[in-house]
Amino acid sequence: MEVFIIIFGAIITYVILYFVIKAAVRNGIIESRQQGSVGENSINDNQLPQKTCPQCNKSQDFDYPKCPYCNHVH
Ligand SMILES: [Zn+2]
Numbered sequence: 001m002e003v004f005i006i007i008f009g010a011i012i013t014y015v016i017l018y019f020v021i022k023a024a025v026r027n028g029i030i031e032s033r034q035q036g037s038v039g040e041n042s043i044n045d046n047q048l049p050q051k052t053c054p055q056c057n058k059s060q061d062f063d064y065p066k067c068p069y070c071n072h073v074h
Helices: 002-047
Strands: 050-052 059-061
Antiparallel strands (some): 050 059
């Protein structure tokens, strides 16, 4: 009976460790993903201001002095 208790305790310890490590890894991944996505979103938001070239109708960054596609000077 003691052997059963030892094995059972070992299994429970394994399961608890498994979930603790899994939760820690998942939290780390989620945090890194959220930070990455937030950073990417903020970068995209910063890059989003765009205008459409009146000559070739292609979108381009707002701060381009002239169209990179048709060299139309704005
Ligand atoms: Zn253009």
